[in-house]
Amino acid sequence: MSSGVDVNLENIWIKFGDFVAVREANVNIKGGDFFSFLGPSGCGKTTILRAVSGFLNPSEGRVLIGGKDMAGLGPNKRPTALIFQNLALFPLMKIWENITFSMEVAGASAVERRKRADELLDMIALPGQGDKFPSELSGGQKQRVAIARALCAEPDVLLLDEPLSALDLKLRQHMRTELREIQQRVGITFIYITHDQGEALTMSDSVAVMRAGVIDQIGDGHAVYDTPATPFVASFVGENNVFRGKVSAINGDEATITSNRSGELLSKITPTAVGKMKVGDDAMMFVRPEMLQMGEGDAKSTISAKVLNEEFEGNTYSIYLEGEGGKQIKMAMPNLGNDPHKAKGDMVSFNYNANNAVVMPAGDLASE
Amino acid sequence: MKSNILFGRIALGVYFLIFFGYLIGPLVVMGLTAFNSAAFPSITPWQCFTYEWFGELFKDERILNGIKNSFIVGFGTVILSVSIGLAASLVLTQVWAKWRSTYYTIIIAPILIPGVVIGISTLVFWRKVSDSLGGVAFMNNGLFLTILGQSTFIASYCMLVFVARLQRFDPGLTEAALDLGASHTQAFRKILLPFMRPAIASAAVLAFLASFENYNTTTFTFGSYPTLTIELSQMVRYGINPSISALAVIIVAITVFGALALEVYRRRTKLKAGEIKPAKGLPSWLYGNIATILLVLMSFTVIGMLSTAQSYSPQQCKADFREARDLETRLKIEALQAARAAALAEAAANGEATEDAGTDAPAEQGGSSGAFGGVFAPTNLEDAAGQGDGASGGAAAPASPFGNVFDPTNLEDASGTSGN
Ligand SMILES: Nc1ncnc2c1ncn2[C@@H]1O[C@H](COP(=O)(O)OP(=O)(O)OP(=O)(O)O)[C@@H](O)[C@H]1O
Ligand SMILES: [Mg+2]
Numbered sequence: 001m002s003s004g005v006d007v008n009l010e011n012i013w014i015k016f017g018d019f020v021a022v023r024e025a026n027v028n029i030k031g032g033d034f035f036s037f038l039g040p041s042g043c044g045k046t047t048i049l050r051a052v053s054g055f056l057n058p059s060e061g062r063v064l065i066g067g068k069d070m071a072g073l074g075p076n077k078r079p080t081a082l083i084f085q086n087l088a089l090f091p092l093m094k095i096w097e098n099i100t101f102s103m104e105v106a107g108a109s110a111v112e113r114r115k116r117a118d119e120l121l122d123m124i125a126l127p128g129q130g131d132k133f134p135s136e137l138s139g140g141q142k143q144r145v146a147i148a149r150a151l152c153a154e155p156d157v158l159l160l161d162e163p164l165s166a167l168d169l170k171l172r173q174h175m176r177t178e179l180r181e182i183q184q185r186v187g188i189t190f191i192y193i194t195h196d197q198g199e200a201l202t203m204s205d206s207v208a209v210m211r212a213g214v215i216d217q218i219g220d221g222h223a224v225y226d227t228p229a230t231p232f233v234a235s236f237v238g239e240n241n242v243f244r245g246k247v248s249a250i251n252g253d254e255a256t257i258t259s260n261r262s263g264e265l266l267s268k269i270t271p272t273a274v275g276k277m278k279v280g281d282d283a284m285m286f287v288r289p290e291m292l293q294m295g296e297g298d299a300k301s302t303i304s305a306k307v308l309n310e311e312f313e314g315n316t317y318s319i320y321l322e323g324e325g326g327k328q329i330k331m332a333m334p335n336l337g338n339d340p341h342k343a344k345g346d347m348v349s350f351n352y353n354a355n356n357a358v359v360m361p362a363g364d365l366a367s368e
Numbered sequence: 369m370k371s372n373i374l375f376g377r378i379a380l381g382v383y384f385l386i387f388f389g390y391l392i393g394p395l396v397v398m399g400l401t402a403f404n405s406a407a408f409p410s411i412t413p414w415q416c417f418t419y420e421w422f423g424e425l426f427k428d429e430r431i432l433n434g435i436k437n438s439f440i441v442g443f444g445t446v447i448l449s450v451s452i453g454l455a456a457s458l459v460l461t462q463v464w465a466k467w468r469s470t471y472y473t474i475i476i477a478p479i480l481i482p483g484v485v486i487g488i489s490t491l492v493f494w495r496k497v498s499d500s501l502g503g504v505a506f507m508n509n510g511l512f513l514t515i516l517g518q519s520t521f522i523a524s525y526c527m528l529v530f531v532a533r534l535q536r537f538d539p540g541l542t543e544a545a546l547d548l549g550a551s552h553t554q555a556f557r558k559i560l561l562p563f564m565r566p567a568i569a570s571a572a573v574l575a576f577l578a579s580f581e582n583y584n585t586t587t588f589t590f591g592s593y594p595t596l597t598i599e600l601s602q603m604v605r606y607g608i609n610p611s612i613s614a615l616a617v618i619i620v621a622i623t624v625f626g627a628l629a630l631e632v633y634r635r636r637t638k639l640k641a642g643e644i645k646p647a648k649g650l651p652s653w654l655y656g657n658i659a660t661i662l663l664v665l666m667s668f669t670v671i672g673m674l675s676t677a678q679s680y681s682p683q684q685c686k687a688d689f690r691e692a693r694d695l696e697t698r699l700k701i702e703a704l705q706a707a708r709a710a711a712l713a714e715a716a717a718n719g720e721a722t723e724d725a726g727t728d729a730p731a732e733q734g735g736s737s738g739a740f741g742g743v744f745a746p747t748n749l750e751d752a753a754g755q756g757d758g759a760s761g762g763a764a765a766p767a768s769p770f771g772n773v774f775d776p777t778n779l780e781d782a783s784g785t786s787g788n
Contacts (some may be wrong), residue, residue: 055547
């Protein structure tokens with residue numbers, strides 16, 4: 001199978017009438033990468049994918065696949081295959097005919113197609129099921145047929161539009177690993193769309209986080225999770241505690257903010273904002289629940305609060321706290337066999353390592 | 369309370385009886401007339417059981433020609449209206465979201481326009497087109513005009529069928545096909561068309577039936593190619609015989625056969641899909657299905673009829689019947705002659721014959737007691753019918769205001785008299 005080719009989006013704008021669905025998207029995807037677009041519903045993920053696969057033309061900008069400008073090429077002329085949000089298996093064709101549809105339209109003989117279908121059915125662990133109809137398969141099986149059908153076209157780039165969203169949790173987790181394995185086996189570029197951050201982080205080499213038509217940040221899972229570029233990314237990817245305030249001191253890549261309700265707090269400045277913040281700016285500081293621990297620490301990274309509630313979640317305890325002025329804070333502690341067991345209403349102190357907190361200019365948060 | 373319920377049930381039963389009698393009665397009566405040897409479609413009096421009208425039917429050049437034209441027009445209309453309807457429905461559901469309702473109104477309008485108007489306008493329009501091009505022969509051809517005229521509104525019916533089906537089509541399937549490298553033509557042929565196949569079949573049947581039975585549009589456009597409906601209506605004007613009933617029997621049989629076969633097929637598919645369970649205690653091919661049983665019964669009936677038709681001959685019966693009728697006629701004539709003689713004798717005895725009335729026939733003088741003079745005197749009518757008018761007969765005393773105008777025996781007598 002062909003090895004992966006690069007996909008580049010250069011300054012893409014996509015408008016529907018006056019409505020701007022995608023704004024100034026610049027994305028460079030390395031050949032053979034598993035690349036994800038992550039964002040809430042309606043942020044323009046499908047729209048970008050449709051521009052890559054050729055179902056719509058960007059109002060501005062260029063789509064390059066393998067360095068070639070795709071302008072004016074229809075979906076049937078592009079080296080891409082799209083797995084649709086609803087799979088779009090052909091209901092009147094048998095599974096093997098579905099899988100080898102791309103060969104049929106290219107004029108391959110039935111014998112050839114049947115042989116290829118059997119190979120692919122083996123690969124997706126559905127041997128001998130070729131003569132069924134799509135309606136006779138389970139959700140997960142249909143999923144795999146859709147993947148096989150796309151792979152049969154031998155695309156250079158496989159585009160996947162939330163293919164797992166219709167599956168239940170167990171199957172979804174299973175399919176994640178399976179997809180990742182398939183991708184590594186065939187070695188082609190995967191562009192994957194999801195609004196599930198867990199999916200994006202576990203599978204991707206790179207993630208683009210989108211918000212209302214704008215790409216906020218592109219990076220690997222760590223970059224997106226540990227050093228979010230905007231408050232939106234910080235609050236959309238994983239859970240986060242946010243502290244609002246004003247910058248009171250800056251020291252290289254560290255800054256101190258005077259928070260509205262929790263006093264002076266020290267943290268790293270997120271890499272993209274280093275050098276762009278000044279004393280007195282509105283700022284937001286984020287620290288993840290699992291980065292908090294009980295006990296007093298440095299004065300500028302210790303907060304005291306009242307215990308509201310404690311929840312046991314198997315591998316972790318979630319402790320909900322209320323700081324000064326009703327400030328809600330969540331803390332997560334690994335279950336190490338010793339229940340922290342704080343009584344409701346207790347006053348506790350907890351702290352964080354300033355290296356594990358990020359501050360950035362204030363902005364919009366992801367709505368809950 | 370109980371009696372109320374009982375009453376309700378009875379009322380419902382009676383209602384259904386009347387309703388189905390109303391629906392099916394005429395068909396049954398017509399069907400029976402096809403097997404009666406009487407020369408006018410009738411069941412009373414029953415003369416002789418016969419198949420001769422079927423033979424008659426297949427000897428009638430005009431009917432056969434009408435059937436042929438109807439089929440030609442039918443197939444032409446099916447092809448034209450299904451294609452137009454399909455194209456129109458595709459345009460409606462896939463393109464031009466803004467103009468959809470306007471477009472829909474325009475395309476649906478022919479259904480609301482009277483067929484007569486469509487017929488006339490088709491005729492006028494193509495004549496103009498033909499004239500302006502210096503006389504193009506095929507544009508004035510009856511088949512061409514009839515197919516175009518009928519398709520004008522039948523295509524709209526087809527479109528409605530297609531739109532209903534298309535609404536359930538996922539356009540994502542076409543996109544998926546394109547994405548997998550299919551050209552637009554391939555995507556249409558391999559994805560959309562197979563999906564539309566059941567709708568195309570129903571639309572084709574619908575179009576054919578609508579075309580086959582159409583009269584009011586065709587009557588303006590048929591030119592020198594009269595279809596079956598046109599032929600039938602012309603025949604009614606010049607007198608009909610039961611071969612028309614025979615044709616009706618054949619058409620009804622084919623229709624019922626088709627409907628039953630379809631039902632059986634559908635049941636079997638459902639059974640295969642496990643949607644219904646086979647009934648116990650019956651051979652598996654029957655599946656306890658009424659449609660199947662009826663289908664089998666009907667096949668046997670048809671086979672039985674075809675085989676008896678080879679050997680059975682109603683000649684003896686017909687001869688007997690004719691003899692009986694001749695006898696009856698003779699008796700009637702004698703009775704009338706006696707009556708006339710008696711009347712004449714009476715008139716002579718009264719000596720009331722005046723000079724100015726002398727030009728009139730004496731018999732009419734005799735009948736002057738009736739308000740209409742002797743116009744309805746049986747002998748006159750007998751003669752009139754004998755001359756081939758076939759209007760009415762009044763040998764027996766008229767019991768209803770129409771006399772026995774519709775009593776076929778009279779006609780029978782009439783033609784019998786003329787034949788003698
Ligand atoms: N054909 C269209 N015409 C007008 N607006 C459109 C069209 N397609 C999409 N949009 C708008 O563009 C925005 C982005 O849509 P898109 O389908 O890309 O969302 P998405 O990120 O894929 O969401 P989801 O996760 O729910 O699938 C939405 O606000 C949508 O209403
Ligand atoms: Mg989408």
